[in-house]
Amino acid sequence: MIPELGQFALILALCMSLVLATVPMIGSLNNTPGWVALARPAALGQFTFLMISFGCLVNAFLTNDFSVLYVAQNGNSQLPDIYKISAVWGAHEGSLLLWALTLGTWTVAVSLFSRKLPAEVLARVLSVMGMVSIGFISFLLFTSNPFERIFPVPLEGGDLNPLLQDFGLAIHPPMLYMGYVGLSVAFSFAIAALIGGKLDAAWARWSRPWTLIAWVFLTLGIGLGSWWAYYELGWGGWWFWDPVENASFMPWLVATALIHSLAVTEKRGAFKRWTVLLALTAFSLSLLGTFLVRSGVLTSVHSFAADPARGLFILIFLCIVIGGSLLLYAWRAPEVTSGGRFDLFCRETLLLGNNVLLVVITAFILLGTLAPLIYDAMGWGKISVGFPWFTTMFVIFTPFLVMLMGIGPLARWKKQDPGALARQLRLALLVSVGGGILLALPLFHEGNIWIGLAVMLSLWVVSSLVLSLRQRFKYRKGLAGLLRDFGARGSGSYYGMIIAHFGIAVFIIGVTFVTQFDVEQDIRMSPGQTVELAGHTFRFDGAEAVQGPNYRADRGTIRVFNSSGQEVAVLNPEKRTYLVQTKPMTEAGIDPGFTRDIYVSLGETLGNGDWSLRLYYKPFVRWIWLGCILMGLGGLLAATDRRYRMAALRKTVAEPVASKRLATEGRV
Amino acid sequence: MTRYLRYLVPLAIFFILVAFLYRGLSLDPKRVPSPLVGKPMPAFVLPRLQDPAATISDTDLKGKVSILNIWATWCVSCRAEHEVLLLLAKTGKVDIYGLNYKDERPKAQQWLLQLGDPYAANAFDADGRTGIDWGVYGAPETFIMDKQGIIRHKHIGPLTVDALNNEILPLIAELQSTP
Numbered sequence: 001m002i003p004e005l006g007q008f009a010l011i012l013a014l015c016m017s018l019v020l021a022t023v024p025m026i027g028s029l030n031n032t033p034g035w036v037a038l039a040r041p042a043a044l045g046q047f048t049f050l051m052i053s054f055g056c057l058v059n060a061f062l063t064n065d066f067s068v069l070y071v072a073q074n075g076n077s078q079l080p081d082i083y084k085i086s087a088v089w090g091a092h093e094g095s096l097l098l099w100a101l102t103l104g105t106w107t108v109a110v111s112l113f114s115r116k117l118p119a120e121v122l123a124r125v126l127s128v129m130g131m132v133s134i135g136f137i138s139f140l141l142f143t144s145n146p147f148e149r150i151f152p153v154p155l156e157g158g159d160l161n162p163l164l165q166d167f168g169l170a171i172h173p174p175m176l177y178m179g180y181v182g183l184s185v186a187f188s189f190a191i192a193a194l195i196g197g198k199l200d201a202a203w204a205r206w207s208r209p210w211t212l213i214a215w216v217f218l219t220l221g222i223g224l225g226s227w228w229a230y231y232e233l234g235w236g237g238w239w240f241w242d243p244v245e246n247a248s249f250m251p252w253l254v255a256t257a258l259i260h261s262l263a264v265t266e267k268r269g270a271f272k273r274w275t276v277l278l279a280l281t282a283f284s285l286s287l288l289g290t291f292l293v294r295s296g297v298l299t300s301v302h303s304f305a306a307d308p309a310r311g312l313f314i315l316i317f318l319c320i321v322i323g324g325s326l327l328l329y330a331w332r333a334p335e336v337t338s339g340g341r342f343d344l345f346c347r348e349t350l351l352l353g354n355n356v357l358l359v360v361i362t363a364f365i366l367l368g369t370l371a372p373l374i375y376d377a378m379g380w381g382k383i384s385v386g387f388p389w390f391t392t393m394f395v396i397f398t399p400f401l402v403m404l405m406g407i408g409p410l411a412r413w414k415k416q417d418p419g420a421l422a423r424q425l426r427l428a429l430l431v432s433v434g435g436g437i438l439l440a441l442p443l444f445h446e447g448n449i450w451i452g453l454a455v456m457l458s459l460w461v462v463s464s465l466v467l468s469l470r471q472r473f474k475y476r477k478g479l480a481g482l483l484r485d486f487g488a489r490g491s492g493s494y495y496g497m498i499i500a501h502f503g504i505a506v507f508i509i510g511v512t513f514v515t516q517f518d519v520e521q522d523i524r525m526s527p528g529q530t531v532e533l534a535g536h537t538f539r540f541d542g543a544e545a546v547q548g549p550n551y552r553a554d555r556g557t558i559r560v561f562n563s564s565g566q567e568v569a570v571l572n573p574e575k576r577t578y579l580v581q582t583k584p585m586t587e588a589g590i591d592p593g594f595t596r597d598i599y600v601s602l603g604e605t606l607g608n609g610d611w612s613l614r615l616y617y618k619p620f621v622r623w624i625w626l627g628c629i630l631m632g633l634g635g636l637l638a639a640t641d642r643r644y645r646m647a648a649l650r651k652t653v654a655e656p657v658a659s660k661r662l663a664t665e666g667r668v
Numbered sequence: 669m670t671r672y673l674r675y676l677v678p679l680a681i682f683f684i685l686v687a688f689l690y691r692g693l694s695l696d697p698k699r700v701p702s703p704l705v706g707k708p709m710p711a712f713v714l715p716r717l718q719d720p721a722a723t724i725s726d727t728d729l730k731g732k733v734s735i736l737n738i739w740a741t742w743c744v745s746c747r748a749e750h751e752v753l754l755l756l757a758k759t760g761k762v763d764i765y766g767l768n769y770k771d772e773r774p775k776a777q778q779w780l781l782q783l784g785d786p787y788a789a790n791a792f793d794a795d796g797r798t799g800i801d802w803g804v805y806g807a808p809e810t811f812i813m814d815k816q817g818i819i820r821h822k823h824i825g826p827l828t829v830d831a832l833n834n835e836i837l838p839l840i841a842e843l844q845s846t847p
Binding site: 154158273277280281284288291311312315318319322323326327329330333334370373374376377580581 | 671672675676678679682683688689690692693742743747
């Protein structure tokens with residue numbers, strides 16, 4: 001009964017999204033206030049029914065209702081409760097429902113927190129979100145119904161994929177979806193602005209906090225996925241350039257370009273068409289990601305059950321949403337006036353450089369991701385594009401991006417004297433180049449050019465950030481000045497930028513050090529045997545059988561000693577066999593540290609208590625995720641900048657004045 | 669006019685992309701031809717599922733067109749496939765042999781009792797050793813062998829009525845007609 005209720009709620013949610021997509025939009029076009037006013041209740045209704053529907057599916061998992069096919073495939077009565085809940089999004093149907101619910105949540109959030117938007121703008125934004133929602137809910141209902149029944153009812157469920165029975169992966173998809181779907185807000189704002197023909201600073205200011213929050217979720221979601229892959233897959237990798245990872249990385253890159261370009265549009269009224277195009281592209285890429293993951297056109301470790309019918313549905317949906325929006329762009333964009341004149345060298349052009357680089361990187365990733373498909377389609381044979389290609393491409397472009405990142409925050413809007421800027425940055429250049437050369441010398445670790453480059457880029461970013469802070473505090477001295485500065489409008493944006501850019505510097509160090517100095521060894525060990533690796537002694541103390549809630553495991557004990565013989569860590573890697581899906585799983589034993597991780601995973605048992613073991617020493621690997629967290633924090637701080645709330649409080653008529661005043665203050 | 673044309677560039681790029689994606693839908697990236705197709709089936713000797721004392725080997729499958737279906741009670745897709753197998757068995761055109769893969773004997777026997785038994789005989793591969801020789805990486809999988817015991821086709825995933833009518837049955841008819 002309850003599953004039918006869930007399906008019925010889903011149908012009602014579709015009805016609500018149909019209303020949301022049409023009535024307020026039409027009302028806004030022919031000035032019918034009553035129709036416009038329907039946007040908010042329709043958004044709320046859609047959200048409520050999606051929530052009910054989702055709740056019903058959660059309930060089916062919690063009560064082990066194996067008469068529901070999806071639950072029978074992915075649930076199990078032995079599963080701990082938390083994984084019964086995360087099993088809801090463990091496969092295609094349920095994760096799509098989560099996607100729809102996330103979209104409903106963003107829609108309702110926009111309707112609640114944008115009360116000061118002009119009613120017809122809000123109506124259009126919500127309407128566009130409703131249109132996207134129609135696509136996803138009907139996709140669910142017509143091709144991927146999670147509430148389908150099965151008869152005869154199996155006694156036990158097929159269980160959640162053991163890989164997904166993990167806390168990190170329980171929260172990774174919701175995070176990522178919040179990011180993906182959050183980009184639909186920027187998309188909808190852009191469409192609404194194109195329809196209304198008003199691409200102004202006010203539009204940019206409205207979309208900025210939403211875009212930032214979506215970007216924060218995306219950043220943390222990707223970081224979380226990478227962290228999970230690292231500790232769960234048992235071979236210590238943190239990024240694989242897998243099509244599905246790329247599918248999340250491309251929207252991230254474009255969203256990064258978008259938050260920078262929105263800044264220019266808000267402050268200077270420039271790059272309007274470009275900004276709109278980025279907003280459309282960012283969400284289009286996250287839709288494309290959905291297609292790649294769920295249609296089975298590419299092979300990926302993440303693939304869901306592939307079904308050509310589903311693929312065709314999403315492709316048609318893509319054509320309507322992306323094709324329609326780009327058509328609207330082609331029609332309306334020529335009429336947009338380009339405002340805000342600026343010199344050849346100023347913050348605008350530097351940000352443009354950042355945008356171009358980010359888009360070029362995205363294009364290369366897209367090409368690399370689709371290359372197997374393109375080759376196959378053209379009859380050129382089968383290829384696989386792997387690590388070396390992506391890494392080379394990335395290493396070529398990122399240094400330029402980081403160089404710009406050092407200059408940008410110090411440059412002025414509109415007009416910047418290159419000589420003056422160069423004088424300002426002299427110290428930063430000295431520190432970074434000096435530091436880089438020093439570390440590339442054979443003095444340390446036999447000389448490594450990559451380490452030198454990474455250190456140089458990181459120091460460049462950090463020292464230019466310090467210079468920027470020093471400049472900011474020139475006239476705000478002491479604690480009082482600092483406090484006054486924190487309270488000021490735009491300070492959230494500024495400190496957010498500082499923290500996020502600092503995060504990039506940290507990230508670069510992490511990535512380079514772990515790729516260059518990572519040491520690993522595959523070895524057969526008998527109990528009591530020791531082995532040396534990266535200045536540490538590893539002693540294998542044997543493995544014993546243990547019993548988990550829904551798995552059996554062999555748990556090894558490895559003691560790690562440093563060079564002076566002190567015990568550093570006791571690691572307990574496990575080899576688990578889950579009772580239902582009998583796939584063996586490795587749980588790595590990790591001793592995390594600020595400057596290094598020690599990582600051990602159990603291989604195979606070789607008889608007589610011997611095991612094959614994999615030992616890793618991973619310097620600075622934590623810095624990768626620390627960098628992601630800092631970026632996320634920075635984004636959050638920027639999104640909560642006081643001026644967005646102030647702007648919301650002010651009468652919208654006063655917007656242009658306010659934006660002009662902010663523009664003259666010359667801050668992001 | 670040219671002023672307007674450049675705003676159509678993103679749309680044009682998108683449609684090129686769509687063309688490839690559309691083409692991609694009808695291509696299967698996973699269709700890496702099984703290295704076993706065209707080769708004699710791997711040898712095996714295993715206890716029978718219904719009678720642990722008796723054995724079944726690859727020679728039992730030779731001399732006629734035969735099908736080997738890999739299944740297990742823990743596999744939900746196998747349950748979905750079972751109906752199709754019963755349908756195929758009912759045609760009487762071919763002997764279906766089962767490889768009960770990494771399973772428990774009482775459970776598997778119970779399954780056949782409850783859902784019906786389409787198999788001529790079942791091999792019981794408790795530890796999955798034979799499965800490895802056959803290159804099994806997930807149940808269900810289905811192999812079709814000709815009269816000489818050469819593997820002619822491998823179907824990955826559950827058999828569907830569509831696959832039965834369009835691939836399996838025509839192939840069986842073809843193999844039956846050749847000596």
